[in-house]
Amino acid sequence: MSDVDIEDTINRIKNHKSVQGIVIVNNEGTITRTTYLNEKKDEGDTIAKSIPILAQKARSLVRDLDPTNDLAFLRIKSKLNEILIAPDKDLLLIVIQGPKKQGEDDQ
Numbered sequence: 001m002s003d004v005d006i007e008d009t010i011n012r013i014k015n016h017k018s019v020q021g022i023v024i025v026n027n028e029g030t031i032t033r034t035t036y037l038n039e040k041k042d043e044g045d046t047i048a049k050s051i052p053i054l055a056q057k058a059r060s061l062v063r064d065l066d067p068t069n070d071l072a073f074l075r076i077k078s079k080l081n082e083i084l085i086a087p088d089k090d091l092l093l094i095v096i097q098g099p100k101k102q103g104e105d106d107q
Helices: 003-014 038-065
Strands: 019-026 031-034 074-077 082-087 091-097
Touching: 003 019, 003 031, 003 091, 019 038, 031 038, 038 074, 038 082, 038 091
Parallel strands: none
Antiparallel strands: 019 031, 019 091, 074 082, 082 091
C-alpha cells in the first residue's frame, strides 16, 4: 500500500460519523499513522501496543485450523465500541468506532 493509498483510506474512514480513531502500525508494532494525537496520544499508544498481539493470536488460530488459510479481517464488538482490524502485508489498520445511533447509515 503506497503512502497516497494510506492517506486516502484514512481520510475516507475518518469521515464516517461513528469512527473514533484510527491507528496504523507496521510489522514491528511501530505507529506509522494515527488520529490519536495530543490528549488522546496515550490511548493510541495503548491500542498500538495491544491490538497487534491480539491480531497475531487470531491469525495463528486461523492458520492452526487450516494452514492454507489466513486472517483477512477481525471485528470485536463491546458494549461501548467496535474494534476493526484489517491486516495487510506490511501494516495493520486498526479502526475504533462507537455505537451507531438508531437509524444511522454507514456514511
